[in-house]
Amino acid sequence: MDKRFWSSRIQDLEPYIPGEQPKDRVFIKLNTNENPYPPSPKVLEAIRSAADETLRLYPDPEASQLRQTIAEYHGLTPEQVFCGNGSDEVLGLCFYAFFSPGRRVIFPDITYSFYPVYAHLFQLDFEEIPLNEDFSFPVEKFLRGSGGAVVCNPNAPTGRTLPLEEICRILEADPNRVVMVDEAYADFGARSAVELLNRYPNLVTVHTLSKSRSLAGMRVGYALGSPEVMAAVRCVKNSFNSYPLDRLALAAGEAAIRDVEYFEESRRKVMATRERTTARLRELGFFVHDSNANFIFITHPAVGGKELQQGLRDRGVLVRWFDKPRIRDYLRVSIGTDQEMEAMCRACQDILKG
Amino acid sequence: MDKRFWSSRIQDLEPYIPGEQPKDRVFIKLNTNENPYPPSPKVLEAIRSAADETLRLYPDPEASQLRQTIAEYHGLTPEQVFCGNGSDEVLGLCFYAFFSPGRRVIFPDITYSFYPVYAHLFQLDFEEIPLNEDFSFPVEKFLRGSGGAVVCNPNAPTGRTLPLEEICRILEADPNRVVMVDEAYADFGARSAVELLNRYPNLVTVHTLSKSRSLAGMRVGYALGSPEVMAAVRCVKNSFNSYPLDRLALAAGEAAIRDVEYFEESRRKVMATRERTTARLRELGFFVHDSNANFIFITHPAVGGKELQQGLRDRGVLVRWFDKPRIRDYLRVSIGTDQEMEAMCRACQDILKG
Secondary structure (H helix, E strand, O other): OOOOOOOOOOOOOOOOOOOOOOOOOOOOOEEOOOOOOOOOOOHHHHHHHHOHHHHHHHOOOOHHHHHHHHHHHEEEEEEEEEEEOOEEEHHHHHHHHHOOOOOOEEEEEOOOOOOHHHHHHHOOEEEEEEOOOOOOOHHHHHEEEEOOEEEOOOOOOEEEEEHHHHHHHHHHHOOOOEEEOOOOOHHHHOOOOOHHHOOOOOEEEEEEEEOOOHHHOHHEEEOOHHHHHHHHHHHHHHOOOOOOOHHHHHHHHHHHHHHHHHHHHHHHHHHHHHHHHHHHHHOOOEEEEEOOOOOOEEOOOOOOOEEEEEEEEHHOOOEEEOOOOOOOOOOOEEOOOOHHHHHHHHHHHHHHOO | OOOOOOHHOOOOOOOOOOOOOOOOOOOOOOOOOOOOOOOOOOHHHHHHOOOHHHHHOOOOOOOOOHHHHHHHHHHHOOOHHHEEOHHHHHHHHHHHHHHOOOOOOOEOOEEEEEOOHHHHHHHOOOEEEEOOOOOOOOHHOOOOOOOOEEEEEEOOOOOOOOOOHEEEEEHHHOOOOEEEOOOOHHOOOOOOHHOOOOOOEEEEEEEEOOOOOHHHOHHHHHHHHOHHHHHHHHHHHOOOOOOOOHHHHHHHHHHHHHHHHHHHHHHHHHHHHHHHHHHHHHHHHOOOOOOOOOOEEEEEEOOOOHHHHHHHHHEEEEOOOOOOOOOEEEEEEEEEHHHHHHHHHHHHHHHHHO
16 A cells, blocks of 8 residues: 555554445354344434435534433433443544543553544553453452543453443542543443433443444544533534534434433333343353343354354354454354344354354 | 643533534524535435344444445545545544644634634644734745645635635645645535645645535544545554544445435435525625635625624524624625525525614
8 A cells, every 4th residue: 555645643544344234135144243123113203214315414413402411310410421423433522632642541452442442543552451360350450540541341252341430439539530431332231320420520421322222323422520520621622523423313312312202211121132042052062251232252162253154144144253362252143132132143153053 | 710620631622513403393404514415325225225223333444344435436446435424533633643732733813613613722823813904815925835735625614615726735835744725515515635646745634524414413524635645544443443434434425425316315305405595695785705615704884793793693594604804894694495594594684674
């Protein structure tokens, strides 16, 4: 690649690689933690009614109504809410807003693999702290002072959860740094750190509507934090892109947050299927981490991760394998419908019979 | 504001301030260069048919179909196309992708006021080259070597256009720097630099569907350039946000580009109204720059810019006034429907009678 016209800053940058989005859709798609259930019918109605001639006008750059709706849902004020184009954009803007060059940011070695990419992009110093042998969280190592900390909770791709008391210890250990808690998966059974927001001005939580609200296709994410801290993200966003959420994403986001009943039902189904799948895979000899997310992290003594992924792909099932140290023998499997998970388990059984 | 938790990089950052989006909609809104005509009916159809259960799935991170459609429209290949969340995001990503710290980027002093904001945000050195007295473009000063150049053509907020021959001179003067030509308004009568793309590997053109395609509410923009140069923007985007365009924005964008007939009709109407309004305002004693954009830049010897803006606001007409040296006595007036422009002219007449 001729990089003559590339900025000196990005000559060695390695982008994040998202899970495959097959164009043909014949696969059982358990590779990108999408929700197997459609968005609320009220979301589709809201979109259809917003799809009118007003699309010629810019959206509200402050996303005021959506922020109001999210604030009410969480019992906060709109000044404590920042909305962005999916939680990936929100995380990226937060990395830029809170972390300073020359001050080391810490996060685990096994976690959402976009964190080191943001750090590289923005030329931040960072350290990947190894998870313990059993992939539990090394809390003690997060108590040292640092330029910031990022905790994905439940963690991806392990699905393991850190209790709130431990998050409090990390927040208190160094009250001058921002601790970001990425709660992309928290709706599937973890206790959310949102209840800590009014106690810790250095806490920022990050949320997405892609998973528990079935809206991956609409790109809506948000952060919560103290008004002064949210003002920093707003300042970066308004210096980069005034309107990251289009009119239909705003309408969809609002309707999704408002339909609490649908949300509760949908996440309950996903959690129930997760528990059934976990039990079934353990019967097949898999080691499966206890998960509070909409995916499970699995390994089998008899078959390697890459081999298993390929075997599943050959049988029409897409799952995620990470070519990374320590987890090469693991697969991350998103929770689909009962039928999809049954098909996945049968495919595993078939592979193991060899 | 307590900036304790703000990155050292953003302590002095001053965000871009977009034109007001009034919540009540009783104004005649000529302040943000929106199109007075709705998007193509085919766009609304495409959105309604895409608003289904597949919104639970991530969009195509590569925007392949939209890029293919745009490539065909311009007679290019998809590798020469990059799509983003409005041309503001595209510009931001381009600033990061092409310009290096310590190498001075140049653009005019009077131009789209987001350029210096990106440069501040990303801590780039830059120089604002003064336009000539009559707001014509100082081509000679852009022939010196630099770390990059940005030319808005037609320029905002003046509406004045630089001929392609002059852009060629700038491209040739320093073939090792990227020259970005922001063509947000080019569809309203300027000759596009797209025809130069296959001759100059250092040329990048930037486009938006917000203006000539009436889709400000959907956030679709794109850049065109050589494959190696577009790969740089893609690299930055994929290190920041994999999916900036949601499924409905992708569908809307495609349908908008495909409906060439509607586009031609809509821009023809805007241009005709612009010419009528220009003539009318000149009769009222205004100085009006010749414009190839969907706005005009006007001043009147008898009344100051701020005063005129307020007078128009009092009469229900929103226009844009910039609190900046050299242009404080000017207003930028977006082209609305004939009726809206007639109301605006009557309001001006009323103010001048004073």
